[in-house]
Amino acid sequence: MSLVDPGTDPGPGTPADVRDVRAAAKSIERGLRGNSAYWAFKKLVQTEALASPAHRDIASVAKGIFERPGGVGQRIQNHVRLACRTVSSSRAQQHPVQWWAPRSSDRTVFRTDHLVLDPRVRKVLDAAQKGLMAAAKKQVARVAVEMDVPLARRRTRQEEAIFLQYAFAARPDDPPAPVSSNSTLPAHGGPRDPDRVCLYDDQDLLDALLGTALPAGLGTGGNTLPPDFSAFWSSIPIDLAAPPVLLEELAYKYAELHPRYEQIGMDEVGFSSESATQAAHFLHTRITAGEAILSRRCFSRASMYARQGVPTCLRARLWDLLLQSELIDDPATYTQKYCKPLKAALAQHELLVDHLVQADARQCRNDDAFFVFEDVLKEMMLFWIRDEWIDARLCPAAPAAQATHSPAAPQPSPPKSASIAGATLPPVGGAVAEGTGIADNNSNGNNNGVGNGKAGSTTTTLPTTAPATPRVIVKKYPPNGVLPFWGVSCYAMPVCFLHADAESAYMTFRELYVCCFTHLHTLQPSRTTPTLPHLLAHFESLIKQYSAPLFHHVARVAHAPPARLAARWIVFAFVGVLDVAQVLLLWDRVLGYGPDGDGLALFAVAAAALFAFREDVLWAARSPRDVEAAFADLGAIEIVPLLQNFIFPLVCDDNDA
């Protein structure tokens, strides 16, 4: 059993596989030559070989360096594991042979059997996603007309210079942030699309999901219940979670959350002077252990570590160890090098979506924890929207097709990466629009790693802009292949608390996005990773197991389908729902349990835990407004004890007694 779908697991061991592995290793090695880490390693071998007296035996020197704790070998291992995670989670079916499929036993196996769907259900969800994306695409066109802004526009040299100078300064002509009577982030029922610039929001997402219906006369696999009954018993019209994850199973899945283990997020704070010393001691040992893991760069130990929470001072580095899928020698230079072409592309071209993500980032003004980072967020979102790395990660087949120039022909790309190919650009008064598309800025030259071994030949990192030649290159629009939904910048907000500069924060954010957040607003099911429909079904099933009468009361008496509320929390990964420190603590666990598996499912568990926590208030609720009020102020909630209470109810009761 592995991360990937058991059906596609090659089951290595046969000679043919070994040959495959050798060939693949060769091609990977070739691919690595474009990576600076590769050359840094070679150079290290060279200097050490020259320095050591027995310098003739280069192979053993190299081996020593390679196998050193935290050395190159460990890094490559982490890199392969992470690169494989993104590939396998997005399109396992497209890669029948995955030699790099992890067979390690140190990772808890994520149960994927509940992700297996009836093909007809899958089709319905695919269609829902397609419909949503088609609507979003129409919105792009509408916004373009209404705002009178072309999809993409080459800035003039002068404009470019001005842009570079004032890029992220808050300009006085910025419209004020959308303010409503209850100004909060979208996850908390904040203003929805006040300027009518959003393409789709969480409400649309949920409506699309709840609006799905199986063709008449078609029961979902094995479900013999009459349709009326299942509609009554769940707000999600199609049955997904079969077999459901049992409430009792959670205690095994999330064993490390058990109160018997000390947790960052509760045990590092002391309330009396005695417990304060104890807490300080715990924090100290925890930090020492974390430093050791960081110096060894051990991925599996880091993920075990994260399950009990990461101390604030180590979080940025530990998350990067758990997330950075590129083989990076020196993160600082890599970040700089990586963001340079992005910045150049940003200065050269103004995209319509720039306005959308900037308006989106402005929402942080409505939150008293994140408003400080408005400019940082804008910069991050502008990077994100034009980073082709995202596209390459989300649909790894695309770069290969891109290299051979893909026309607008229908290719089986997931509908989320809707390419608005060949869109005609409305002319802008006075401005020169050179070319109709986006000039070829080859910013994905860096990702010639495992993810797209076939396209490993593109090694240039410099943008090859040719404004003189009217070369029209049909690329995806927006360049990252993701039509932004309203509130997408919420995912980036907590990351601002980890890094002092936008570039480093972006590097963490893009990894988080592709391995985790993208699934939170995707309807299309994946074989390996739960997406929104699964998470909501998981949530509903947990609540029903916890207290079926409560579920019935909230859904039928108070007329507030629990899934509607939970969707908002889950879609935004609890940003704007919980206090930022708590969000980070929750994300620690999500990363620890695998942000594309059990960790992701933890969002559903957390939502269920919140419901259970407010049980008393919910029982008194008589209207949707009462239910809203029950969750109006979750700012003081501490998520770790809350999860423990839900996952290990008996233990927590014993402690109280």
Added chain:
Amino acid sequence: MSPESGYRLAETQIINHFPNHQELTKKDLMVKNLKRYKKELAREKNNGGEKAQLLESKYNYLDFLPTTYTLPGDYNLFAEEFRKNPASVWIMKPTDKARGIGIFIINRLHQIKRWSRDAKMQWSYANNKDTYVVSRYVDDPLLIGGKKFDLRMYVLVTSWRPLIAYKYNQGFARFCAVKYTSDEGELDNSFMHLTNVSIQKYGDDYNETNGGKWSIKNLLLYLQATRGRAVTTKLVEEIDSIIVHSLRAVQNLMTNDKHCFECYGYDIIIDADLRPWLIEVNASPSLSATTASDRLMKYSLVDDILRIVIPEDFPESGLTSAKDKKDTGNFILLQDLQSLERPKSSTKNGKTKARG
């Protein structure tokens, strides 16, 4: 209430000010008192004073006041200092105004001359008493998200002799709405340089939901993650040090009265090296709330103050939820102050209890 007013408070009356709090809260007096205190402390240390050494070990951050002169009195000293560092930037503040009124920034000596000429002509209330302090401007402040901020900390003093003071652990950072640059051309942009909410709220970018206020909790979370734990802890200790020393500097000047207590608002700026600088101390920190979380914080501030200052035997003390007098809410007793007064720790406990 001035000490000479002749009013006497009844047993059941307490008041939220000390009669001569100006020693701490008027900018020029505070500067004078701190300068004197530092000299005393140095002398005592040279004489091998036990108290000074004890202070040194726990609160060893003493140079927390930017170089400051009183104008017009110290003009010559200031001019001399200015000529030594012609590139320096200075900030002028009236000694007795609050909320950012009358503050401006200078980087040329002739700006002062022009100002003193203009001031006499324009301001009707400008008389001989109207003095200014000029302080070295902290022109490399710590920026978060590209913006400048300062800290507002609350300190409650219930007794000067012995000194009993509490630090409130829920202060906040006040942010400027405009990105900070140290450009000369922007020196007169008060939206960039002055963090006072009473100024910022007239800026175009002011948002009612956040009010430019960030909780200390978030600040520490951010600093721990981006700068590390050790320096963040050091910063917090240095802020404590600022509070302790500034209070001790005026301890013997204050009229101690058991009917009095006072909550001070400390304004502190942190520079890019995470060094805190004391800007000023306010006797009547604003208790009006600009945002929802601000309101919550200030409610609990007032609540906690009342809980601490109202004696147990006070009539109608049942109104406050002071069941357990040890419960100081979000206030943290600044340790070692009493032990410094009376070296024996046994008396310390007795004293704390007696006072509440």
